[in-house]
Amino acid sequence: MPDIISAYCENNGEEEGVYLSIQRTIYAYGNPYPFQKEEIIRIRGIRLQKNVRTSLRLELKDKPGQLLAAIEPISKSGANIITISHQRDTKSVNGALIVDIVISLPETRLAELMDALRANGVAIVRIGTEHLTCTKTFILIGHILHTDLTDTVNRIDKKNIAEVTELDIVMPGMEEPSTAKLTIKAVSEPEMTQAVLTLKEIAVEKHLLIINQIGGGL
Amino acid sequence: MKTWNVALIGLGSVGRGVAEVLAGDGRFRIVAAADSKSGVIDPAGLNIEEVLAKKKKTGRCGDTAWPAARIAAEAEYDILVEVTPTNADTGEPALSIIKTAIKRGKHVVTSNKGPVSLASSELLRLAEENNVGFLFEGTVAGAVPILRGIKYGLAGNKIKALYGVLNGTCNYILTRMEEEGLTYVQALAEARDLGYAEADPTYDINGTDAAIKLVILANTMLGMDVTLADVKRTGISDLTVDALLMAEETGHSIRLIATLYPEKNLLEVSPRLISKTNPLVVAGTLNAVTVETEYAGAITFIGRGAGSVETASAILADLLFITDKYDR
Incomplete structure (x- = not known):
């Protein structure tokens, strides 16, 4: 079952902008994309949801x-x-x-x-109670697709312990940095801390700016 | 009532604000003033309007034979007010001038972040040895009495964490990106046009200015011993409009937040996702600091973090603290 539930794209071959083949999107996340035939569309963003x-x-x-x-x-x-x-x-x-x-x-x-x-x-x-009860949202800025998104998500995902449950990417242009909103869920605080540390390592390695949430305890 | 003689070092925006505020206050008399190139002395009290007019016309306020360092070392005054621009690397020439004054037994009030962030413990020890006041309320969050608020208002409370919006330039840029959908570059250009950003805004936008203020808070109010290098810094120049839009979808803003956890020895300045209902989400150039305390819970200070008379307000408060506490 594809994790991608929507790609907000403009199907307009004339318009100036960024043109990606759908094949590229499949490659970018490593999941089957709902469309089968290859066509050129302008992709504004992708929303992934597990x-x-x-x-x-x-x-x-x-x-x-x-x-x-x-x-x-x-x-x-x-x-x-x-x-x-x-x-x-x-x-x-x-x-x-x-x-x-x-x-x-x-x-x-x-x-x-x-x-x-x-x-x-x-x-x-x-x-059935959701066992991943701890949620944190981050915003990432940088070349998120070019730096192997599948790898980024896979490294954070630890089945039934911590997972990327939502990812929303906006791409203004091919060479420009993308912006992504990423939600991580984890069973409890220590597992969340571990997932966040992994995310921070990835951010350093892939030159991504990571914006994390300031505590709700204020 | 005694009149206290003031030597005013620095005649930029803050210096002019101090002159304006003190002009209407009979308790103080400016007997010496200096800019970066020259100085002027009058034991009977300077006509500061004339001094400023001369500076405007000639580029110098007085005589090059009396530069700031000589005024500090030789002129007669009770309190040195040092309001020159910040040098984050060496703190000079302000650092030497402040030391000279303290060693002569003169009180010092400054809004200059350089010397305080680099040498606060040395300067405070020196002031104690010489039985003079060394105060610097204006270095952090401008008019907001955050230092005195923590030291006296919250005396006895252990500070568990501190969160601050300490740079008005960044806060203005982020507010405009969020409200008007401006790009970072557009918002920065607007901030420059309005005088909210300097010609070279590097220290503001890369988080250094906020980090320096965090160092001052840590070392002088929270008993820590840190330097600028201990503050992890991330600026705002890479932020996209999309990031602010995405934050907004879930009721958040993105603001440059300085965070300080004394027990973990953690200091950081970085753009953070923050709920719009959080009191730290202030508009425009305002500054805000939340202190999480042991008994009082969370307390937030909000106000103008920069500006001429606003910073002078903090300096006046420091001056009055000195006249209250000391006899000469």
Whole structure:
């Protein structure tokens, strides 16, 4: 599943500016890009967002069509369904059916999906808690794409410990420095500190200016 | 009421501000004044308007036979007010002039960051040995009484952290980039046109000016022993408009923030993402300092960090502190 959920580009071959082939973008992040055919577009920026696994426990009324009421909004939201366990013999105290679903979708779309489920009359009993609870946002300025973005992200990512969950890049021109907003999530403070140290090392090595947040404790 | 005799070294923007402020104050009399090339003395009190007029016309305020160093060493005065431009590398010629005055048993008030950032412990020890005052409120955040605020207002509180917007030029540039979408280059040009940035703004934009102020705070108020080289510095010249736009999406600004953690011995000046609701996010050329204290919690000082009469306000406060504390 591609991590890129949107590239805000202007599809205009006449306009002056920076022209990148889509192939280059694929190469830049190392992830499949939704477009297959090669075309020249002017790319203003790329927004990358990782899918987050979320487990949901839903309560359905024991009558026909209810499972569809739950599945349809999930499918429409673009989420991947990882597993569904639908145990007919386990019922809640009020006699509703319990369905456990694990899905994968960008975190920012979760709230929208919850609303859609509720609108379909599905009760959400539990939402799997996100285990990466510590969040920090940074802004990076420099030649972010030219200096191997995949490497930058991979070095910070430690599965289930600390991850780059969001990356938004704006490129004013091919030779000009890009600006990126990067969000790191980690399980707790020490892991976050480690991820930030890694990011700072990368910034020195790749000549990127890193702007970090000043504490919320003020 | 005793009138205190003042020797005014430096007749630039701050010097003129001091002259203006003291003119209406019967407690002080300017008996000597010097610019970078010459000096003038009148034990009965100088007509400072005439002195400034002469400087404007001829480029010199007085006689080249009486340069600042000689006035400091030989003229009769009670307090030396030293307001020449900062030399961050050696502190000279101000450093020697201040030492000369203190060794003669004269009080010294300065707004010059060079000598204070390079030699505050030596100068304070010298002042104590000679039983005179050595005060420098105007060196950090201009009119804002941050030094006296920490030393007396927050006396007894351990300072856990200090965060400051200490450079009005950078704050102005960043405010304009954020509000008007100007590029760094455009905002800097505007700051120059308005007189908020010097012809060579390098020390402002690369964080050195803020770092020097941080060193003064660390050494004179927080009992540390650091130099400019101990401050990690990142300037604002590489910031893009996109960075400010991205910050804005999540309710943040980007400001050049000086941070100081005394226990970790950490000093840094760098552009930081900061919530717009944080009191340090001040507009234009304003300065702001937040001090995190043991008992009082966080306290923020905000005000004008530069300017002629604004800096003179800090100098006047220092002068009155001296006249209050000392008999001569």
